[in-house]
Amino acid sequence: MPLDLATVTAEEFEPLRGGRFRVCWEGLEETLTLQEIRRLRYGLPGGRSPFALTFKGGSDSILLNQRIHPLQAEGLGDIEIFLVPIGRNDDGTYLYEAVFN
Numbered sequence: 001m002p003l004d005l006a007t008v009t010a011e012e013f014e015p016l017r018g019g020r021f022r023v024c025w026e027g028l029e030e031t032l033t034l035q036e037i038r039r040l041r042y043g044l045p046g047g048r049s050p051f052a053l054t055f056k057g058g059s060d061s062i063l064l065n066q067r068i069h070p071l072q073a074e075g076l077g078d079i080e081i082f083l084v085p086i087g088r089n090d091d092g093t094y095l096y097e098a099v100f101n
Contacts, residue, residue, distance in 0.1 A: 003079060005081070005100070010037050010039055013051075013053060014037060018035075019073055020032070020073065021071040021073045022072045023069050028062065030064060031058040033056045034054075036052075037052075037053055038052045038053075048101075052097055054096070056089065057095070058093065063094055064085060067082065068083075069081060083097070084097050
């Protein structure tokens, strides 16, 4: 069952930690691994507890731009998440973050 990104919580992503997410966009294919789920301190009153997801890219030659990307994960279906590149690992792969407020 797909996640409702408007209401999804950090806890719902926990079973996906370490899981792979496939990005297919305009002839490009990249595999991201969900590395970290961070709970953030401040959110809107009455809203969900904010959190951030950190993904590690699988390729040192593909940099995904900051934008909404379509992701596919086993058991999750197709979702679209706004990803921001936040750095590079020692092996040359990229790190990405998605924040949910």
